[in-house]
Amino acid sequence: MGYIKKIVLYCLQLVIIIIQAADCNCKRSDYAEIASKTKSAKQLVVCLHRAGSNGDALINSSILLMHHKLPDCHFMAPHGTEFFIGCQCCFPSPDPREWFNSMPLRKEVELRKEVCSEIEDQGRTIAIVQPLLAKNAPLLINTIKQKQRALQLTNKDTIIVGFFEGATMGIYLTLMQEEPFLATIALPSMELIPPSSCKNTQTPISLIYKKDDTIAEKGTDTAIAYLKKYNVPCNRYILPNKRDRKSNNDEQQKMIIDCIRKASKA
Secondary structure, eight states, X not given: OHHHHHHHHHHHHHHHHHHHHHHHHTTOOSEEEEOOSSSSOSEEEEEEOOTTBOHHHHIIIIIHHHXXXXXXXXXXXXXXXXXXXXXXXXXXXXXXXXXXXXXXXHHHHHHOOSOOOHXXXXXXXXXXXXXXXXXXXXXXXXXXXXXXHHHTOOGGGEEEEEETHHHHHHHHHHHXXXXXXXXXXXXXXXXXXXXXXXXXXXXXXXXXXXXXXXXXXXXXXXXHHHHXXXXXXXXXXXXXXXXXXXXXXXXXXXXXXHHHHHHHHO
C-alpha cells in the first residue's frame, strides 16, 4: 500500500506541475536574470539551482546579495530542463525544476536491496545519470550561448555557479566545453558525474561545502580525485557549520563572491 500511495502522490504532483508549467511558460523565458549595474557587463555569472527550485527562486534567495557586491556582473539563472516530481518539504517552489530526471536514480536507491560496495554504488549512479546529463546539457549551453551573444561575451568571460544538483550539471557542462569557462564554483550534493570525454581541463573548479556534511564531503572527494587525474585546477573550501540556515547561507554567499572575485583577477 505504501508504494501505491507514492505512485498516486507522484501522479498528483505531475498534474499540478503541468498546470503550473503551462501558466508559467506563457509568462516568462527560459531563465531569470539581473543585469549588471555598469553600462556593459564584464562577466556573465550563470547560476544553476538545486532540484525542486527554479531560476526565479534562486534569483530571489541567493543572487540579489551577490549582484549588490558584484555590480559589473550580469547574473542569469536558467530554469531546470526537467519538471521536478518529488518531496519539496524543505524548499517549496512553484513550477519546481531539475537538471536531469532524478526519478530513475531515486527508484534505484529506493528499490536497491543488495549491499553494494562504494565503487559499485558510484558506478551505478554514473550509469544512470550520465546519459540524462548528456541529453539536457546541450539545451542549457544553447541558452547560455544566446545570452553571451546578447552581452557580447564568451566562455572566457563566463562563470558557472552550481548549487547541489545544479553543481552536478555545472561541472559536467564545464568538462565538456571546447572553450574553457573563466571559472566554475560548485556546492555538490552527490558524487561527480563526468562526461564520457573530458575535453576541458583548463577551467578552475572550486568545490564548497559545510563542515560535517558527509554527503557533500564524499562528493567532493570523488570530484577532486577525478579532476586531479586530468590535471584540472581545483580547490576545496570547507565552511563552518552555523546553527541557523541564514548564517550558513551568508557564509556560503560570501565564499561564492570571493571565488568570483579571485577568478576575475586571475
